[in-house]
Amino acid sequence: xxxxxxxxxxxxxxxxxxxxxxxxxxxxxxxxxxxxxxxxxxxxxxxxxxxxxxxxxxxxxxxxxxxxxxxxxxxxxxxxxxx
Amino acid sequence: xxxxxxxxxxxxxxxxxxxxxxxxxxxxxxxxxxxxxxxxxxxxxxxxxxxxxxxxxxxxxxxxxxxxxxxxxxxxxxxxxxxxxxxxxxxxxxxxxxxxxxxxxxxxxxxxxxxxxxxxxxxxxxxxxxxxxxxx
Numbered sequence: 001x002x003x004x005x006x007x008x009x010x011x012x013x014x015x016x017x018x019x020x021x022x023x024x025x026x027x028x029x030x031x032x033x034x035x036x037x038x039x040x041x042x043x044x045x046x047x048x049x050x051x052x053x054x055x056x057x058x059x060x061x062x063x064x065x066x067x068x069x070x071x072x073x074x075x076x077x078x079x080x081x082x083x
Numbered sequence: 084x085x086x087x088x089x090x091x092x093x094x095x096x097x098x099x100x101x102x103x104x105x106x107x108x109x110x111x112x113x114x115x116x117x118x119x120x121x122x123x124x125x126x127x128x129x130x131x132x133x134x135x136x137x138x139x140x141x142x143x144x145x146x147x148x149x150x151x152x153x154x155x156x157x158x159x160x161x162x163x164x165x166x167x168x169x170x171x172x173x174x175x176x177x178x179x180x181x182x183x184x185x186x187x188x189x190x191x192x193x194x195x196x197x198x199x200x201x202x203x204x205x206x207x208x209x210x211x212x213x214x215x216x217x218x219x
Binding site for chain 2: 036
């Protein structure tokens with residue numbers, strides 16, 4: 001996998017954990033940010049970015065190339081990753 | 084003689100007041116009919132209030148969510164334990180049992196959150212986090 005994959009998550013969100021577990025199980029490398037553990041300024045910056053990308057503040061958000069996937073959705077992840 | 088039918092008990096979890104039932108007395112253990120929290124009744128100069136039983140413990144949130152589901156006739160699914168783990172994480176990191184699927188740590192998102200207490204589950208079949216569900 002050569003694409004840059006990013007996961008925005010909350011440290012307490014069970015669906016975020018499932019998404020990360022799914023990616024790990026498929027040996028997909030990704031950067032991940034736990035938005036709720038950031039300091040306020042960084043948090044605002046990331047939340048603005050998430051709202052710009054998705055129109056809301058819902059987690060997890062997975063960015064795979066041009067694809068933006070909101071929520072834990074294994075079918076969409078498989079399609080975007082080609083697995 | 085005080086007319087107890089007009090008295091209310093303040094619940095510190097959902098921040099609402101519910102009716103004081105005849106026969107209740109100081110120290111009694113009661114369940115808040117709005118959020119399911121177990122409370123010990125205490126008389127204050129401003130009226131009745133409830134003290135959270137087993138406050139901030141895992142037992143507290145387990146009993147509260149079970150009681151809330153029982154009162155409303157909701158059910159859980161196989162996400163129950165993972166969501167409870169998230170709620171316990173919120174309490175440890177942010178001080179109370181706020182919805183684990185939301186960013187905001189404010190009283191209205193204390194589980195069960197205000198939209199859930201207000202009927203979101205009946206409207207949508209589930210709460211925002213997918214913790215409480217209507218029966219299939």
